[in-house]
Amino acid sequence: MKNGKILVVGGAGYIGSHVVMELIKHGWDVVILDNFSTGNIRLVHPDACLVKGTLDDVNLLDQLFAEHKFSAVMHFAAFSQVAESVREPLRYYRNNISGTINLLEAMIRHSILYFIFSSTAAVYGDPECIPILETHPCRPSNPYGRTKLMIEHLLSDCDAAHGFRYMTLRYFNAAGADESGTIGEMHNPETHLIPIVLEAAAGLREHVYLYGTDYSTPDGTCIRDYIHVSDLAGAHLLALKTLLNNGKSNIYNVGNETGYSVKEVIEKAEEIVGKRIPVIETNRRPGDPATLIASSEKIRMELGWTPSYGSLDAMILTAWNWLAQSNRSNNAKSYQKRQA
Numbered sequence: 571m572k573n574g575k576i577l578v579v580g581g582a583g584y585i586g587s588h589v590v591m592e593l594i595k596h597g598w599d600v601v602i603l604d605n606f607s608t609g610n611i612r613l614v615h616p617d618a619c620l621v622k623g624t625l626d627d628v629n630l631l632d633q634l635f636a637e638h639k640f641s642a643v644m645h646f647a648a649f650s651q652v653a654e655s656v657r658e659p660l661r662y663y664r665n666n667i668s669g670t671i672n673l674l675e676a677m678i679r680h681s682i683l684y685f686i687f688s689s690t691a692a693v694y695g696d697p698e699c700i701p702i703l704e705t706h707p708c709r710p711s712n713p714y715g716r717t718k719l720m721i722e723h724l725l726s727d728c729d730a731a732h733g734f735r736y737m738t739l740r741y742f743n744a745a746g747a748d749e750s751g752t753i754g755e756m757h758n759p760e761t762h763l764i765p766i767v768l769e770a771a772a773g774l775r776e777h778v779y780l781y782g783t784d785y786s787t788p789d790g791t792c793i794r795d796y797i798h799v800s801d802l803a804g805a806h807l808l809a810l811k812t813l814l815n816n817g818k819s820n821i822y823n824v825g826n827e828t829g830y831s832v833k834e835v836i837e838k839a840e841e842i843v844g845k846r847i848p849v850i851e852t853n854r855r856p857g858d859p860a861t862l863i864a865s866s867e868k869i870r871m872e873l874g875w876t877p878s879y880g881s882l883d884a885m886i887l888t889a890w891n892w893l894a895q896s897n898r899s900n901n902a903k904s905y906q907k908r909q910a
Contacts (some may be wrong), residue, residue: 575599575638576810577627579673580646581610581618584755585688585744588803589644590615591753596807599870601638606648606703607799608899610756612896625669635680642684642810643677647669648717651761652692653716654855666717667724675723678732684813685725685736686806689861691795691823691862693719693740700829701865701897704740711859722821729819737809737817742795742825742864744802746885747892754892755799764889771843772893778847780832782854785861791832793861806875822873825864826880835882842886847890 576593581585581602586609593600600618603625614620623630625647648666649655655662677685692715694707710716728734745764747754755765769775783790804822812820830838840847869875879885 571599574641575601577601577603577634577638577643578646579603579642579643580609580635580648580688582611582614582620583646584613584757585741585799585802586644586646587613587615588666588748588799589646590618591748592800592803592807594618601634601640608649608741608757609613613753613756614903615902625672629710630684631676635676635682641814642686643682644686644688644806644810645673647686648688650713650714652712652858653761653855655712655717659713661716662713666714667720668723668820670724672692674728674734676697678728678734683732683734684810685734686813687721687725687736687738689718689722689738689740690715691740691742691825691864693722694859694862694900696859697862700861701827701863702823702863704823704868712856717729718787719865723777724807725819731780734819735813735817736819737813738821740800740803740821740823740864742797742823742862743863744799746798746800746879747886748800748887749879749891751888751891751895754889754896756896762885763794763832763835765893766840767839768886768890768893770847771839771845771890776848778836778849780849780851781858783851784854787831787860789831789833792858793829793831793863794831795827795863796835796882796885797864798877798885800888801879804878805869805873805875808869808875811907812873820872822869823864823866824869825866825873826877827864827866828880829861829863830882835874835886838882839886842883842890867894 582604695709695711
């Protein structure tokens with residue numbers, strides 16, 4: 571029995587594709603809207619309806635909402651690279667904020683008032699205390715984080731003005747891949763640490779750049795809270811269920827409440843793949859806080875969320891399995907056979 575229909579904007583991307591998989595697994599019909607600027611056709615679920623388009627196309631949005639009776643909309647279509655946002659802030663403000671305004675206006679015109687928003691720990695900036703609670707002051711240190719925080723304010727104002735209901739999930743560092751190995755991280759260029767490290771292990775790149783070794787952390791490298799992408803997808807389904815059962819608008823952190831440094835991630839990857847990974851130390855990237863670790867107590871207590879893939883091992887192993895099965899690395903496939 572079908573639950574209803576969800577529009578997933580950015581459903582051909584890394585996180586969006588995993589959420590689509592979970593939605594379909596749990597009986598939802600899904601329409602994906604994606605312009606493939608960062609998404610990939612290989613990540614599109616075969617049972618989803620795919621519409622190629624952009625949030626700049628207001629006529630397309632009106633057509634979608636007129637043709638489909640959506641229960642809710644999930645939004646994953648933001649640009650998300652911190653360093654790039656520092657270099658090209660106007661591109662980020664145009665895509666992330668203007669695109670979201672177009673989407674919200676179309677939803678309100680068509681009386682679709684339930685929204686799940688993909689936000690980020692970058693809204694906090696340099697934290698005053700660890701772990702970070704949702705009540706922590708938001709002082710983002712880069713344009714990417716500022717665009718996400720502005721959208722959070724937009725959603726709050728739409729709630730007050732239009733009876734609009736939303737769930738905002740502030741992600742920490744998404745990692746890993748679906749355990750089936752059929753979808754995973756696939757950026758071009760890749761900017762996330764774990765896939766970069768594994769690509770170096772598989773011979774797909776010459777080395778890993780280590781950006782900064784002089785942070786105020788035990789080993790001098792940045793510490794991040796990594797959350798498995800399948801656990802993140804599960805959090806979206808819980809947020810959707812709560813919202814559609816007369817839940818109030820809310821904001822939740824989604825992380826594992828455990829931090830790993832860049833060096834620790836590299837060492838764990840070396841342990842799993844059984845080889846040394848070449849590293850080049852270089853300068854810090856602008857806009858990178860030293861430590862980001864979540865408090866996820868609120869989503870655990872209020873929505874009953876419990877991660878199933880909490881260990882760093884699980885995140886790296888599933889990412890390595892995806893690299894092997896995606897036919898992008900003979901070395902990775904050879905390693906997988908040795909482990910069988």
